[in-house]
Amino acid sequence: DGGITQSPKxxxxxxxxxxxxxxxxxxxxxxxxxxxxxxxxxxxxxxxxQIVNDFQKGDIAEGxxxxxxKKESFPLTVTSAQKNPxxxxxxASSIEWYGQGVSYNEQFFGPGTRLTVL
Amino acid sequence: GNSVTQxxxxxxxxxxxxxxxxxxxxxxxxxxxFWYVQYPGEGLQLLLKATKADDKGSNKGFEATYRKETTSxxxxxxxxxxxxxxxxxxxLSDQYNQGGKLIFGxxxxxxVKP
Numbered sequence: 001d002g003g004i005t006q007s008p009k010x011x012x013x014x015x016x017x018x019x020x021x022x023x024x025x026x027x028x029x030x031x032x033x034x035x036x037x038x039x040x041x042x043x044x045x046x047x048x049x050q051i052v053n054d055f056q057k058g059d060i061a062e063g064x065x066x067x068x069x070k071k072e073s074f075p076l077t078v079t080s081a082q083k084n085p086x087x088x089x090x091x092a093s094s095i096e097w098y099g100q101g102v103s104y105n106e107q108f109f110g111p112g113t114r115l116t117v118l
Numbered sequence: 119g120n121s122v123t124q125x126x127x128x129x130x131x132x133x134x135x136x137x138x139x140x141x142x143x144x145x146x147x148x149x150x151x152f153w154y155v156q157y158p159g160e161g162l163q164l165l166l167k168a169t170k171a172d173d174k175g176s177n178k179g180f181e182a183t184y185r186k187e188t189t190s191x192x193x194x195x196x197x198x199x200x201x202x203x204x205x206x207x208x209x210l211s212d213q214y215n216q217g218g219k220l221i222f223g224x225x226x227x228x229x230v231k232p
Contacts, residue, residue, distance in 0.1 A: 004161075031218045042122075042207060042222035043162075050218070058219075090161055094218045102169045104150040104211055105218030109161030 002027050004110035006091050011115045013085075021076045021113045023091035031096075031105065032074040036060060037088040037112075046089075049074055078115065085117045120145040124208050124223035131198055131230050139193040139226045141182075141208035149210040151175075151184055151191040152220065156205045165193075165206070198230045 004025045013019045025032065031050045035043040045058030049068040063082025068074055074093075078085045090112045094105040125140040143149065150169045154162040166175030168184035168191065175182050180195045191208060208223040 006161075033219075040224065042224040043220075045219060048219065092161075096218060099169070102148070102150060104167070104169055105220075106164055106167070107162075107218070107220060109163070111159075111161050 004091060004093055004108055006089075006110035006113050009111065009113060011113055013115070013117050015117055016080045018077055018079050019085075019115065021078065021089055021091075021115070023074045023076065023110060024072055025074075025091075025093045025108075025110075026072060027093055027095070027108060028071070029093035029095050029108070030071070031094045032068070033092040033094070033107065034058075034064075034066065034074070034076045035090045035092065037090060043090065046076065085115060087115060089113045089115060120149065120210060120212055120221050122208050122210055122221055122223035124206075124226050127205075127225070127227040129226060129228050131228070133200055133230055133232050134197045135230075137193070137195040137198045137202075137228070139206055139208075139228070141191045141193065141223060143189050143191065143208075143210050145189075145210055145212060147212065148186075149212050151182070152209045152211075153180070153182055153191070153193050154207040154209060154222075156207065156225070158204070162207060198228070200230045200232055203228055203230045 033048040034046040047066040049055035065077045091110040092107040094107040153165040155165045166177040168175040171186035205225045209220045
């Protein structure tokens with residue numbers, strides 16, 4: 001089955017520790033994204049990568065880091081510098097469609113990782 | 119900058135009721151518009167999309183029409199089911215599709231009672 005996997009589903013860490021969230025996709029998509037979701041808020045973009053070995057900051061990149069060494073993998077590290085890391089983290093990948101003079105990206109999401117910092 | 123505003127939830131309906139979730143946007147040019155759905159404890163799934171003005175996206179009984187004159191993309195369903203209970207997100211990508219990024223509204227939680 002093609003899709004996006006995130007592991008683990010629930011993650012607990014002590015304050016001050018770095019933690020890495022896994023995201024793997026076998027859809028052969030070039031672009032991948034990390035979002036943070038807090039209760040009552042929409043998704044906020046942390047980092048995104050359009051191609052291997054390249055990534056850009058999103059709207060809330062402070063306190064996070066990423067790498068993109070393989071097309072299939074886009075791990076997110078939540079560092080101790082992130083002031084409020086407890087949240088639900090969603091990874092996505094996308095494919096670009098063209099038609100009728102427009103292009104758009106359809107994003108496919110993983111099941112998410114709920115991180116709780118104690 | 120670009121933004122998306124959705125009606126606040128939670129929305130509670132009885133089964134077979136009519137559903138409308140309002141979504142308005144601010145964007146330059148001609149964005150593409152999307153509705154995503156998130157079931158409890160899961161990631162988001164694309165529900166429907168519209169890529170140009172007056173397009174109607176539809177899927178699983180849900181519909182939304184891209185209205186440029188009112189900058190709106192309201193989600194509708196004629197008869198909701200308990201299984202439609204979820205959080206619904208309106209989103210847009212700008213006309214230049216920069217990096218494939220999406221801008222999301224804050225989400226509207228729908229609860230359908232039997």
